[in-house]
Amino acid sequence: MVDSNFSTASALRSHYQDIILPIWRDAGFNQNVGLAYESVAADGKTPLPPVRYRAMACARQLFVFSLAQEWQHADALxxxxxxxxxxxxxxxxxxSVxxxxxPKERQKDLYTHAFVIFACAEYARHPHEKQAQQALALLEETSSLIESNMVDGTLFSSVMTEDFSxxxxxxxxxxLMHLTEAxxxxxxxxxxxxxxxxxxKLISAFAGTFVDEATGCIAELPLNSDNNWIEPGHQFEWLFLVESSQHPAFEKAGMQQALYRAFDFVRRTGVDAQTGGVAAALDMHGTLTDSTQRIWAQSEYLRALAYHREAIVRAELPLQIARFGARFLTASGWIESQAVDGKIVRAELPSTTAYHLATAYATLS
Structure with missing residues (x-):
């Protein structure tokens, strides 16, 4: 029985197991093509008519069901x-197809390739050797392809033509963040x-290109780009990657220290004090430019709180879990995006969101 209050980490995980996973195992999965629909309606039962299926969405679903050790469904994906x-x-x-x-959109984008690597890393934990080895082979093949075909200065292009020319x-x-994660x-x-x-190599080049010295925040475009901006959710996501991995390159590049400054900066400027809702975007000076609250950013805030080095900050996690559950979870699924006043901005349930919830809940005690 799901806790209708969604106020504890255990209740969040129960809701995920009892409500969210079944959506993508059943109504949200198109058995005819062997792919999850891109979205279902807010009722969690009605697939929206498919226009396309994205490789990234398929990879995220592969990660979700591999993490859940539902290997038969993961095999199909x-x-x-x-x-x-x-x-x-x-x-x-x-x-996409x-x-x-x-094939529909035939361009080669780094975001997709990163999620293939990420999903294969989890699928490679498969109990059967054949599947594990196939996943490892694809993981390395895709990593090598990025290094050989997508190099752009010291980093990698976000999108290239179909033939990488x-x-x-x-x-x-x-x-680049998701490639780091992968x-x-x-x-x-x-x-x-x-x-x-x-x-x-990646972290060193990334830090010099994207970390704003004034705030410690990671910009969405290379520094000094026109119309650059900051997403609070990404500051939280990066902080989790740094703290959970403890990879020495982060500290060497100064990212660990910068991200704690960024955490404080976006909490002051991009988190609603009353609801704990995380805003979508700020300008480079911290002025709110998009107050929309998307569920993925809230889930990253939970991960950052859980891994924060200061106990006084970690102590805020139970309150934020309760706020998150009350504001974003429903008996049939979740609220993908809403305004500060609670008006729903996006009602349907995208197949990609389960990845954010799975990774967040895995960090909560």
Missing amino acids: FASLRHYFQDKQHGGWFY DADGK GKISGPTQNP WLAAAATTSQAIFARRLD
Whole structure:
């Protein structure tokens, strides 16, 4: 029986196991194509008509069911990932396929490739050797492809053409953060020294390109880019990655110290004092530019609180769990996005959100 108050970590996990996972195992999974629908309605039962299926969404679902050790469903998702999205001609992964499973958006983006690595790192814990080895092979193949085909200065392009011959978009924060997350997961799964070397190089280059000296915050675009901005949720996400991994490259690059300043900065400027709701975006000076509260940012706030080095801050976690549960969870699922006054901005339930909830809840005691 799910705790309708959702006020403890145990209640959050019960809600996830009893309400959220079944959505994507049952009504949210299109058995005909072997992929999760991109979204279901707020009732948690009605799939929205598919226009496309994204490789990143499939990879996130693969991670979710691998983490849950629901291997039969994970096997189906792993097979679909390779069948629909792997580009046999040019290498790498298509961004999306259409409703019939044919390549739709064929560009190669770093965000997608990072999530393939991340999902394969978890799927590689499979109890059967064959599946584990297939996951490890894809993990390394995709990592090597990024290094050979997506290099952009000292970092990596965010988006490239289908055949990797041209750059569509240069380095941006979010794909590089998820590549960091993916290589941390790969290092934990494989214990191979090559991932430590990859991380050392990536983190050093990233810090010099994105960390704002004035606030400690990580910008969404390279520093000094026009119309740059800060997302509070990403400051919390980075702090968790730094503290949970304790990878020495973070401290060497000064990111650990910077992110504690960033944590304080965005808590003052981007977290609603009454509800604990995390705003979507600030400008580089901390002025609120988008007050919308999305559930992923709230889940990252929980992770950051859980891993904060100061006990007085960690002590705030129970209150924030209760606020989160009351504000964002429902009997049929969750609220994806809402305004400060509680007006729902996005009513449907995207398949990608389960990843955020799974990773957040795993850190809570």
